[in-house]
Amino acid sequence: MDLYHGSEYIIEHPKYHGGKEYNDYGYGFYCTKEPDMAAEWSVSRDHHGYVNHYIIDTRDLKMLDLNQYTILTWLAILLENRTFDTETMLAREAKNYIIKEFVVPYDKYDIIKGYRADDSYFSFAQDFINGAISYGQLSRAMKLGELGEQIVLKSKITFEMIKWVEANETRKEIWLPKKERRDYQARADYKAISLEEYQKGDLYITKILDEEIKKDDARL
Secondary structure, X not given: OEEEEEEOOOOOOOOOOOOOOOOOOXXXXXEEOOHHXXXXXXXXXXXXXXXXXXXXXXXXXXXXXXXXXXXXHHHHHHHHHOOOXXXXXXXXXXXXXXXXXXXXXXXXXXXEEEEOOOHHHHHHHHHHHXXXXXXXXXXXXXXXXXXOEEEEEOOHHHHHHOEEEEEEEEOHHHHHHHHHHHHHHHHHHHHHHHOOOOOOOOXXXXXXXXXXXXXXXXXX
16 A cells, blocks of 8 residues: 655654544544645645655455445544533533443554545534534535545554555645645535534434434434
């Protein structure tokens, strides 16, 4: 598998547990199969960056593909690792229930494949646990902006197996506008979704809690 990591730095030897603890899926090395997406991730207003290219043989590795689960499994892992605003009783109850019922033992896998929670997408998840949007709206929102998927190396063996190929410099004047347009479009499309009229039967977090909906419910 070819992987790309966008960074301010050239990273020839990714370090096990060298990243931030509070990323989407906890400690890990966060990559993508899309070099253009990595280029967008590599820059900011303050710096240019690099797209680091790697290869890894995944044939004997255990991969958790979150696309095979409902979006609440992705959210459960996010809730365990990212800092959410849970000031209301509803949000606290939602967080505890989703983690209890929908999380999977993701730390037992070598690699995780799933959505990447950019700031805009993180805010969509925040709105869901606060009861502002339904499950259906959240599911549609996560497909906005062509965010793409991230491939996250979790286990120590993956860090021993990954091989650096090269690094290509990225310029913020080229890639930052693309990054900002993607985010702007996703937020604009999300606003349209969030303003939709209430549809009877939609699964809001209150209904999920009240009915104690489980992961095998046909409505998910």
